[in-house]
Amino acid sequence: MATVGFLQRLFGRADASNAKRPEPKSAAVIRSGMTPDLVKLAGTTTSGKAAITALAARLDPTDDGHFECRGVIQREPNNPADPAAVAVVVEGERVGYLPGYLAKTIDLPTGAARVVHLQVFTQLLERGLRAEAWAWLGKGRAQWEWSAQRRPPLSTDAKRLAEHSERDKMVKEALSSGGERAEQFRAGMSDGIHYLQTVEPIKQLKREGRLEEALKLCYLAIEGAEQAAKREKLQPAPFYTEQAAIVHRKLGQRDKEIAVLRRYVAACPPRYRDNALKARLDKLLN
Numbered sequence: 001m002a003t004v005g006f007l008q009r010l011f012g013r014a015d016a017s018n019a020k021r022p023e024p025k026s027a028a029v030i031r032s033g034m035t036p037d038l039v040k041l042a043g044t045t046t047s048g049k050a051a052i053t054a055l056a057a058r059l060d061p062t063d064d065g066h067f068e069c070r071g072v073i074q075r076e077p078n079n080p081a082d083p084a085a086v087a088v089v090v091e092g093e094r095v096g097y098l099p100g101y102l103a104k105t106i107d108l109p110t111g112a113a114r115v116v117h118l119q120v121f122t123q124l125l126e127r128g129l130r131a132e133a134w135a136w137l138g139k140g141r142a143q144w145e146w147s148a149q150r151r152p153p154l155s156t157d158a159k160r161l162a163e164h165s166e167r168d169k170m171v172k173e174a175l176s177s178g179g180e181r182a183e184q185f186r187a188g189m190s191d192g193i194h195y196l197q198t199v200e201p202i203k204q205l206k207r208e209g210r211l212e213e214a215l216k217l218c219y220l221a222i223e224g225a226e227q228a229a230k231r232e233k234l235q236p237a238p239f240y241t242e243q244a245a246i247v248h249r250k251l252g253q254r255d256k257e258i259a260v261l262r263r264y265v266a267a268c269p270p271r272y273r274d275n276a277l278k279a280r281l282d283k284l285l286n
Contacts, residue, residue, distance in 0.1 A: 035106055037138030038145065041088055041096035044120075044131045051093035052131040056122050065122045066148045072113040073098060073106075073135070088135060090118065096133055106137075117142040123154040130154045164200040171197055188228035195224035195240060202243050211247050218244035222260070226267045235272035236264065242277065258284055 044052060059067040071090035079085040086103040087094045095118070098106065108114060117136040122129055132152060136142035146152045153162040171194045174185040188194045198221040205214035221240035229236040241264040248257035261281035265273055 035102065035137060037136065038143065039098060039102060039135055039137060041133045041135060042099050044096040044133050045129075048088075048094060048096040048133075049129060049131060051090070051095045052120060052122065052133070053129055054093065055090055055095065056120070056129075056131075060122070064148060066120070066151065068117065068119050068142075071095065071116055071118050071135075073108060073116055074113045075103075075108060075110045077110050088116065088118070088133075095120070098135070119144050119146070121146065121152055121154060125155055160200050160204070164197075167196045167199065184228070184231070187231040188224040190220050190224040190227070193220065193224070195221040195228070195237065199239065202240070206243070206247065211251060215244060215247050218247065222263070229267065233269055235268040235275065238264065238275070238277055245277075245280070254284070 041048075055069070056065075056067065059069055069090055071088055073086050073088050076085045076087050077083050079087075082100060082103070084100075084104045086098040086106060086108060088096050088098065097103065118133055119136075119142070120131060120133040122131045124130075132154060134144065134146075136144070153159045171185055174181050175194075176182070185194060188196070198217050202214050202217050202221070205211070205217065218240050222236070222244065225236040225240055241260055244260045245257045248254075248260065258281065261277055261284070265275075265278045265281060268275065268278075
């Protein structure tokens with residue numbers, strides 16, 4: 001299988017502008033434990049869906065699936081799911097929540113409210129309205145990652161393409177950076193492709209019922225993951241072995257399922273051999 005060409009055909013749309021997801025500007029801030037300037041809201045397609053639908057009718061008269069507005073954040077101490085929850089409210093309607101990690105640490109006393117700027121994107125899909133929103137918590141003018149001209153991926157297919165494109169970009173940048181990072185990523189290559197670049201293609205082939213092709217890609221990825229793990233003296237990434245085992249089971253190939261699980265256990269350094277895939281292997285053998 002000419003792997004690189006195969007993946008290009010399978011994911012030829014991955015270079016579309018909507019599929020290119022930049023790293024969030026707040027990523028480094030989140031890692032440092034500080035409050036990020038920009039944060040994606042939770043619950044916009046579940047608990048906040050009705051509110052956003054109503055707001056879009058008022059604030060998005062051109063129906064282009066995008067609007068910006070002001071809202072407030074306030075705690076919900078009586079929230080049964082999370083007493084530390086911080087709701088985002090616009091015109092008296094709750095459109096979503098700050099993510100849990102942030103709600104627990106943000107400086108916002110119970111009973112207080114803080115004004116925030118919001119950016120909301122909507123798209124009508126087969127299952128109904130899909131909505132995602134971001135809040136600007138920083139000082140000064142909001143600096144958004146997306147715009148009306150360059151929208152975030154909202155549909156399932158668009159998100160899959162975006163994730164694939166993001167992994168692909170990360171690998172290419174690492175390989176071109178030189179030095180130790182490039183060597184680390186080069187160790188994970190097999191037949192011109194890095195194992196990280198096969199995640200979504202494997203999933204898509206399985207969704208399409210192309211199980212033999214999915215298996216070929218799984219084993220290619222397993223080889224890369226084993227090489228990378230050997231270099232770092234770690235256990236290989238388990239996803240690819242897990243997917244191969246699932247496909248073998250669907251094809252009724254019990255012996256091959258056992259073999260690929262044994263291969264994974266053998267590739268793990270002794271201190272990493274007590275893992276979920278070994279437990280699965282033991283269950284098959286008993």
